[in-house]
Amino acid sequence: MSETISVLIVEDEFLTVDAIKDNLEDVGYRISGIARDAKEALSILDEGETDIAILDMNIQGARDGIWLAKRIKESYKIPFIFLTAYSDKKTVKSAVETQPFGYLxxxxxxxxxxxxxxxxxxxxxxxxxxxELDIQSTIKEKPLAIEDYIFIKEKNIYKKIAMKDILYIKSELKYIEVYVGTKKYLLRYGLSEFLKTLPENHFIQVHRSYIVNKNAVDQIGINYLVIKENEIPFSNQRKEEIIKMFHFL
Known part of the structure; x- marks a missing residue:
């Protein structure tokens, strides 16, 4: 999948669709598809190329945007934003119950x-x-799988990063540095907090300041690991745990 954020537009008004499409492409997003009803939207979602959806609450057909939002939340696990011309209390309440990530x-x-x-x-x-999210309640999510991805902000846009592409993470005071290929991303998270979300069979904390992707390790020394020519220390306390993660001949 592309690193560019892909947006699904679910809207049955042509002028609105054109406005959304043009505005999104102007700021660097990609359109994964345009749907007029829930059936078309599900077909596009099944392709697996959508990162976020914009949903008109009052699309044509028996299944409205509220129904589609519930389906996205249950089956596709991506964020969605409601788009509507109505802002009355009843409509807002129905929308909020699906726990959207935005309302336009x-x-x-x-x-x-x-x-x-x-x-x-x-x-x-x-x-x-x-x-804690700025929606109805705090929601706890299980650790991600190696096939999953996260969004990391770079300048004015969020980039999609596959978990398997993360090489290692380094702690720096109240921040962490996430190394992906030749790039480094700075996030305001604690190392232990970040570790809880990582696939436990693939990532391991080797030092109080380092987490590594075991699949990215090229060499193992007496007290260090090598990932892409970067030496990463590991502590004696974690040595036994590290050894169990690898196969030695």
Missing amino acids: IKPFKKMDLFTSIEVALRNFVDFQFNT
């Missing part, structure tokens, strides 16, 4: 759309890391 009222401006997606992706990151 028509008519909207380009910056409103961008901000809604920015906030939704930020909240989704928090959702993955077991922190």
